[in-house]
Amino acid sequence: MRFTIFQDSHQGDRKGNEDRVGYSYSRNVLLLVIADGMGGHMKGELAAEIAVTEITRRFQQEARNRLKKPQEFLVSAINSAHRAIVAQAVEENLLESPRTTCVACIVQGSSAYWVHAGDSRLNVLRKGQVVAATSDHSRVQQMIEAGAITPEQAARHPDRNKVYSCLGGVVPPQISVGREFKLEQGDTILLSTDGFWAQIPATLIGTLLRKQDLVGLMPGLITEAHRRAMGESDNISVVAMTWENQEDENVSDTAQMLGDEQFTTSSNTQELDIPGPADDVTEEDIEKAIAEIQSAIRKVPR
Secondary structure (H helix, E strand, O other), X not given: OOEEEEEEEEOOOOOOOOEEEEEEEOOOEEEEEEEEEOOOOOOHHHHHHHHHHHHHHHHHHHOOOOOOOHHHHHHHHHHHHHHHHHHHHHHOOOOOOOOEEXXXXXXXXXXXXXXXXXXXXXXXXXXXXXXXEOOOOEHHHHHHHOOOOOHHHHOOOOOOOOEOOOEOOOOOOOOEEOOOEEOOOOOEEEEEOHHHHOXXXXXXXXXXXXXXXXXXXXXXXXXXXXXXXXXXXXXXXXXXXXXXXXXXXOOOOOOOOOOOOOOEEEEOOOOOOOOOOHHHOOHHHHHHHHHHHHHHHHHOOO
């Protein structure tokens, strides 16, 4: 595979960074993933941390050559991350399970596949145009689709940060699955959290990419996203990939030096004491864990 990749995450004007972002690739398969810990709930950064860590772990376990069913893998990995977050909440005796949005993408065989829960976004940019995109699981997106407000009004709406699907809640995440998308030379896949996409339109990025390469462009756009927020910037995170000409012998193969079971990985996750693989957690365990959390909440004096 031949591609150019960029990843970065900035704290913005928040006291901490609850975003987690990463990528991992082998000779034949690439994973991109972003999680935005939900600040309205305790330990959002923990939920995002577990999500990226667990999805990456599952990827490296199952994608040692090729994934037989990339979309099914992504749905399974997202659900596995959800279970791991709930299990951690029980392990730490938290009154509320940490929560996070998440978007993840697999690139394999010149095709891209993606899933998401919440309002972290994926856009595919081609020749200056947005040719594919996720649709936010948010209150304002529902209002846009109903014709109640415009996208411009949504950017200022008081409910703009309310999402109805996430990992870690007492209700399993609603996961949207993108169709298989055939990549062409020069296509860019961009994953970002709302601290970035709320300030920098995807159409602008597409236009700029016609004049400048991904690695040269993105640092300046992150700085611009921070500036446009005028002192109220959320965490700003991006991971993006531009698909190169797979037949060009003059372009180095990004993954050519890797063996079938070797991975190159980068993320801003940290070493945390997270319980063992979430595959060990059954649906019965999850139902019990949620019941324990709800019972603990009822016992809190009001």
